Amino acid sequence: MRFLFALLLVTFPLVSAIFAQSAAPTPGLNALPEVEFSRLSQRDPSPLGQKALAIHPEQWKHGETEHFIYHFVDSFVVTPLSVEAEFHYRVVAKELQREPPAGDTKSHIYIFQTIPDWKQFQGAAQLEPWTGGIHSQGSLFIQRSPGYTSGGNLLGHEIAHLILHRYYPDGIPCWLNEGFAQYVSKGARASYMRARNYNARPQSRAVEEEKLIPLAELMAMTSPPNDRVATFYDESERLVRFLAASDKTSFLSFLDALGRHQPFETALFQNYGNKFLTSAALEEKFRDYASQEFGTSVQQAAAR
Ligand SMILES: [Zn+2]
Structure with missing residues (x-):
């Protein structure tokens, strides 16, 4: 002992x-x-x-x-x-x-x-x-x-x-700041894992259609709403993903325009005018995209 x-x-x-x-x-x-x-x-x-x-x-x-x-x-x-x-x-x-x-x-x-x-x-x-x-x-x-x-x-x-x-030291809208941070970090995370031999893909999360925050309301938020934090982050991420996927060059100059504090409608029209004539047209297409795959096995696999 x-x-x-x-x-x-x-x-x-x-x-x-x-x-x-x-x-x-x-x-x-x-x-x-x-x-x-x-x-x-x-x-x-x-x-x-x-x-x-x-x-x-x-x-x-x-x-x-x-x-x-x-x-x-x-x-x-x-x-x-x-x-x-x-x-x-x-x-x-x-x-x-x-x-x-x-x-x-x-x-x-x-x-x-x-x-x-x-x-x-x-x-x-x-x-x-x-x-x-x-x-x-x-x-x-x-x-x-x-x-x-x-x-x-x-x-x-x-x-x-x-x-x-x-x-953008003077700030950009909250939905864009949070949505971009989610969008880019999910992609980065997946490639970081892939570089280390993990099988990973970006985990974008769909939002249940009834829960989607109307775009006008989303644009006006200056901080994530306490009662809908998850929806706010997921929807903002999906919106950034949707706009970036629609046209990357347009997305970057749209980001610059909002960084110069232009109103959303003006920035949208100037950069996506050939795709969405109005924000109502954008909203209609976006709602489909945002809720796509919700509750399906693809979505559940992506959420893991
Ligand atoms: Zn954040």
């Missing part, structure tokens, strides 16, 4: 070192290099950034890649996230078919590792309690526990917002 205990004492550091290595395969070559805060290439003007770093200030480490600056606790949590962030950056820039605006501004990403820290931040930032991630003035705040296995498209969705913010 005593021998066993002694053996444990001797082997435990070794075993735990091996375990730490397998759970954290990054302390070596591929880990995101740590950079002193004072040596980061840029500062974050967002007041929420200061609030984040004030929570257990001693815990934060920092690092950066080509387009992002990270504030994190453990390198094995931030490293895979930094790879995914740059991947999504490339996908979104490609989807928008143009170089990002001039300037080398990097977006800041804050990664909270514990739920209590995240809750404290939500309180300080006055966020809705269900918020899983928040982007504010070009910065992103998320919670990731060690051992988190990436599921879904949350990071890609938030990265898409960060990049849209760089192209």
Whole structure:
């Protein structure tokens, strides 16, 4: 017994070192290099950034890649996230078919590792309690526990917002911002998985026809409606997918027009006038498209 205990004492550091290595395969070559805060290439003007770093200030480490600056606790949590962030950056820039605006501004990403820290931040930032991630003035705040296995498209969705913010710093309509973030991140997620030999395709979700929000109402929303959050995201994603599939070039200049705060009707007529003469004509075709496959096996397979 005593021998066993002694053996444990001797082997435990070794075993735990091996375990730490397998759970954290990054302390070596591929880990995101740590950079002193004072040596980061840029500062974050967002007041929420200061609030984040004030929570257990001693815990934060920092690092950066080509387009992002990270504030994190453990390198094995931030490293895979930094790879995914740059991947999504490339996908979104490609989807928008143009170089990002001039300037080398990097977006800041804050990664909270514990739920209590995240809750404290939500309180300080006055966020809705269900918020899983928040982007504010070009910065992103998320919670990731060690051992988190990436599921879904949350990071890609938030990265898409960060990049849209760089192209359209004055904002775009809420449905378009959320719909585009869902659309592009679902596609990115599928190709990210395929690149790792998973059989994946974008998981666009149809909306039950009776639940569809009329387009005029959808256009006027400045935040997702609390009582119809899922419908809002699914319908916005379907609308972006529908417009992008109808004509990609038109979609990009339509996006630019709404980024310049033109009314929806004007932007639609100028860019899709040859396809939909009025928004009523668009609505009719879109309702079919949005509810297509709802409740069928194709839809259920896509929802998995
Ligand atoms: Zn969003």
